[in-house]
Amino acid sequence: MNIFFKSFFLASVVAVTSIAQAQKQSIIKPTELWPDENGNHIQAHGGGITKVGKTYYWYGEERAKGLDTNFRFVSCYSSTDLTNWKFRGDVVKMSDPDSLGAKWILERPKVFYNKKTKKYVMYMHIDNRTYKVAQVGIAVSDKPDGDFKFVKRFRPLGHESRDVGQFIDDDGTPYLVFEDRPFGFRIATLSDDYMNVEKEVCLIPAHMEGGAIVHYNGLYYSIGSALTGWRANPNKYATATSLSGPWSEFKDIAPPETNTYGGQSTMLLKVVGTKTTTVIFLADIWKPKTQWDSRYIWMPLEIGDGKLWVPRPKPWSINVKTGEWKAE
Numbered sequence: 222m223n224i225f226f227k228s229f230f231l232a233s234v235v236a237v238t239s240i241a242q243a244q245k246q247s248i249i250k251p252t253e254l255w256p257d258e259n260g261n262h263i264q265a266h267g268g269g270i271t272k273v274g275k276t277y278y279w280y281g282e283e284r285a286k287g288l289d290t291n292f293r294f295v296s297c298y299s300s301t302d303l304t305n306w307k308f309r310g311d312v313v314k315m316s317d318p319d320s321l322g323a324k325w326i327l328e329r330p331k332v333f334y335n336k337k338t339k340k341y342v343m344y345m346h347i348d349n350r351t352y353k354v355a356q357v358g359i360a361v362s363d364k365p366d367g368d369f370k371f372v373k374r375f376r377p378l379g380h381e382s383r384d385v386g387q388f389i390d391d392d393g394t395p396y397l398v399f400e401d402r403p404f405g406f407r408i409a410t411l412s413d414d415y416m417n418v419e420k421e422v423c424l425i426p427a428h429m430e431g432g433a434i435v436h437y438n439g440l441y442y443s444i445g446s447a448l449t450g451w452r453a454n455p456n457k458y459a460t461a462t463s464l465s466g467p468w469s470e471f472k473d474i475a476p477p478e479t480n481t482y483g484g485q486s487t488m489l490l491k492v493v494g495t496k497t498t499t500v501i502f503l504a505d506i507w508k509p510k511t512q513w514d515s516r517y518i519w520m521p522l523e524i525g526d527g528k529l530w531v532p533r534p535k536p537w538s539i540n541v542k543t544g545e546w547k548a549e
């Protein structure tokens with residue numbers, strides 16, 4: 222290599238390395254654009270996090286601009302620090318599953334990893350354009366990043382089901398939380414292979430959606446939002462010593478006049494570290510007319526002794542090994 226090519230080669234290596242370094246993030250910035258490792262705003266709306274080994278997978282609604290409107294897409298991102306996310310692809314690209322009609326709906330995918338079968342099982346809300354079908358759909362994959370194959374859609378235990386949430390208890394038991402519009406939140410166990418909703422554990426008679434649950438220091442906390450479509454509202458929480466209840470009354474998780482800072486709940490993520498445990502509130506700031514620009518609120522909760530509060534969104538960082546977080 223002559224001297225010209227040598228220096229050109231070295232300069233290119235330096236440039237490529239510094240681009241990669243520039244993309245490395247250490248701070249989570251709620252409400253702002255959240256670039257993935259390619260610099261594109263993360264498209265994982267109404268999503269959920271699945272941890273397998275040391276890797277977190279973030280699945281959600283892929284709503285990038287200009288997608289083929291004949292299909293619905295679920296994206297998958299992976300991370301080991303909850304801050305830098307690598308796009309793993311659209312793991313679901315689905316056309317209308319048997320005649321739901323134009324503008325059919327696939328929302329709020331949640332993936333459970335079954336250690337026995339080694340399958341990744343996705344639950345999602347499937348509906349027609351008027352939200353009257355109210356079913357869950359199931360898709361399954363051998364790998365976290367797909368492809369997920371659609372298996373079936375149905376009403377769990379015969380009930381209407383719109384927003385779905387997932388909860389995995391400390392003993393590893395998976396639960397589906399689903400919104401049964403006439404009655405409230407239902408919490409149900411899954412079959413051994415996770416391919417069916419098996420048994421109802423509780424009906425929380427609250428007319429809410431965006432349901433999520435966490436088990437923290439011996440108490441269950443459930444959160445949800447009011448039924449205001451894409452518009453934000455004051456999300457609320459209740460507590461219980463057992464999943465089957467009785468549940469307390471629902472109380473505000475943030476100053477009600479902020480409408481949960483513009484966000485709607487989708488998950489409560491517990492990070493158990495060597496020093497402490499942090500519970501993160503995951504929410505969507507929906508932009509119904511420009512869904513690709515919808516944002517996220519991820520904030521560590523003030524939680525304990527039956528109280529739960531989402532602090533005003535601000536930049537923060539987390540060390541997933543120790544579980545510690547700090548404001549930035």
Ligand code: DGJ
Nearest residue numbers: 267328384430431450451
């Ligand atoms: C609120 C739900 O939580 C969202 O997932 C979506 O279904 C919108 N309603 C549609 O209005």
